[in-house]
Amino acid sequence: METNRYKNDLEIDADSLDREFIQQPQLYMKYAEEFARADMAQKKAKERIDILRSEIIRDIVSTAGKKPADTILEAEIMADKEYREQYELFLEKKYEADVLASAVKAFDHKKSALENLARLWVGGYYSTPKQTKDTEQTKNDSRSQRQRKRLNKE
Numbered sequence: 001m002e003t004n005r006y007k008n009d010l011e012i013d014a015d016s017l018d019r020e021f022i023q024q025p026q027l028y029m030k031y032a033e034e035f036a037r038a039d040m041a042q043k044k045a046k047e048r049i050d051i052l053r054s055e056i057i058r059d060i061v062s063t064a065g066k067k068p069a070d071t072i073l074e075a076e077i078m079a080d081k082e083y084r085e086q087y088e089l090f091l092e093k094k095y096e097a098d099v100l101a102s103a104v105k106a107f108d109h110k111k112s113a114l115e116n117l118a119r120l121w122v123g124g125y126y127s128t129p130k131q132t133k134d135t136e137q138t139k140n141d142s143r144s145q146r147q148r149k150r151l152n153k154e
Contacts, residue, residue: 006031006103010110017121020114028107035100042097045090052083 009027012020056077061067068076077083120126 006099006106010103010106012110012113012117014117014126017114017118021118024107024111024114028104028111031100031103031107035097035104038093038097038100042090042093045086045093049083049086049090052080052086053077056080056083 009031057073060073060076067073
């Protein structure tokens, strides 16, 4: 599973919020569909190991003529090469589905981050400070007052 692809798609370009907002739903859907496919593959792999497990138990019982103890059954199941291979495949499919589920959740977080960045932008967070005439006049008045105080002390 290639996580760098998710990391790149999750990055936010704060200077291009418009493009980020346009891409967000498409990226979310892309990863949601990938998650759905991975989840289905995981469920199918689980079903295969369950069927294989049942077949192994059936073969053991038919050979022994009676059902052996659960510990013996578990040992026989785990000793079966095909079962171990299928179980390993199931674990890989589960990992892929888990990573994709996390990616989908991360895209929810990206949406929230985009919304917050847009609020900051609308609020003027990214604007450059501008000096108004009032601010300039206040500074000049303040300087004049300090100079007068100094002169009056002398």
